[in-house]
Amino acid sequence: MDEALLRSLTPSVLGILVRRGADFAAAEDAVQDALVEAVRTWPADPPRDPKGWLVTVSWRRFLDTTRAETARRRREEVVDEEPAPVSGVDDTLQLYFLCAHPSLKPSAAVALTLRAVGGLTTRQIAHAYLVPEATMAQRISRAKRTIAGVRFEQLGDVTTVLRVLYLVFNEGYSGDVDLAAEAIRLTRQLAAASDHPEIAGLLALMLLHHARRASRTAADGSLVPLAEQDRQRWDTKAIEEGVEILQAALARDRLGEFQAQAAIAALHADAPTAEETDWVQIVEWYEELVALTGSPVVRLNRAVAVGEADGPRAGLAALAQLDGSLPRHTAVAAYFHERDGDLTTAERLYVEAAGQAANLAESDYLTRQAARLNARLR
Template structure:
């Protein structure tokens, strides 16, 4: 008897959940019913074999579990049992159900952290333990977060169009969570964004997918053999995934050609310029700075954009000019460790290695990941040895 294929369940469970919610089941109750159906499948399929239509099997069993849980009298039970004969949706409807489920998990009533967790659980098919490991929190904490999100949604239905911008924000948060934990959240964000792209014609969806591909293409060179973070300008570019870069550039070019630039398209354009350079010295910094100027115009409220722009200014106009620009936004980034890290980089380039070492150490103290903290600590130590 072979165990149940976890990848099969991961693919089918979100689709079954989407069908139940579309039929009018409350999100939390539908999710519980699908999980019960998955448990039954794990018992029966290894011995009996996977059904010819496993999705139909899961939907039928889950719907039956849901009906058993909510029926209040025999007449209602008979009416609802009749619904079990409803045909399982075809491929197009299944895709629509998955997209609608994605929109529901990114409902504006949820906090960003709750929407991310629920999306990975309900649409991504990840276990609570996997999500907890990815975000480096206890499993019990993540379970509570997901439960609160389901309670917040209550009996929400697929009764109105979702907001693509809200979904993009959640997928971007999944993406920026990076490579921490056992689950590669970047790969998961790419998969979910591809799904979104099948049903939403928006250049910003293409822009986000391109951004993810262009960054993920560098994944193999991001860490050295000791697991240490390698800065972009020191990465072995022969290890970059050229096929993924080519796909990202093609998706980006098609999006930009539509003439409605957005922040994800602009970020992707910056990433593409980095990926296009054969060496760090060949990076087209003037063009990158021009794209940062456009990004600032789109997101004037985001001081992190101004922080990243300062790095480009340093490459184009020199570190002293960049440090003056950094001073202009420092008040909005007070206490942010990346402010100290960028200031350290520019200060070192300006020739003050002692001050740069102090700033690297300050940045390391506030770093949010072990890899980043260790990298900044090494930078401080390197300058302190001189």
């Protein structure tokens, strides 16, 4: 059974059912029933057209559970036998817009999209939001009810779609769920259909980050920080494409946060070595990002850049102005204390940061840093 194939086809099949008139929740239930049937029957009798098979079975499941017989007969007139050839329209992309419907709060739109289109489990989404799984399940259920009956003609806004795509990309990039390539594919389609500079900015940002993917982890799976990555393993074609797209977007003079983030990523990609990174320019771009977003996380990243540009004490001073509960705050403080020569404080903070890490790879890396300093202090 090709689980990857089923995963890749599911969003498009769901989109087709919604386009045909099924409400979102009923369509998802029907698709899930079809997937169960596929797992049961495909190993012995694989279909020649997997997507067409899923559409047919899902649609029939939907019709079987439709109570109103008049509505059922009307839909059966459209598709009762084998399905019509699947159109070239990317229903997955349309489904992203449906999940970004203006009646939904942004957090609900992201959660719903990650569940229905991105394929993440409710548990994974709950972890991303730092809420209990039951709370996230209720949020997703409410979102489904909210958009019940919404047609593809009543789509959401591009800003929410971009945030959804970026979160999907980041989930894939982390290795938890490999959705990065799908996020890039959909963003390419969105960029081809619109000349919005922020769409181009997001695409550039994804490409520039994705170009470093092969160098982010060692052979044993351990995390490799940016400064220690083998830059020979970076994808130069993806970097060139990302920079070209970014330059065209910036020329429009309509700066947005994704363009600013891409500019920072481009400066990292442009440096032949970590020591040659233009941290002064990066600080300037973070100033732009702070003005655009006011995000505490952006302020933390700016503090890192200040410390690299002006020295560890300047970084610590910038860090002192921020909330100490911010993710990575303790790890950054440990790094700058080590740079400043205070190994005892740095070792203690690395231990604290390891306990606060968001994933095992990060925790392992910080634990190794603490152990390294502990050995030096003996």
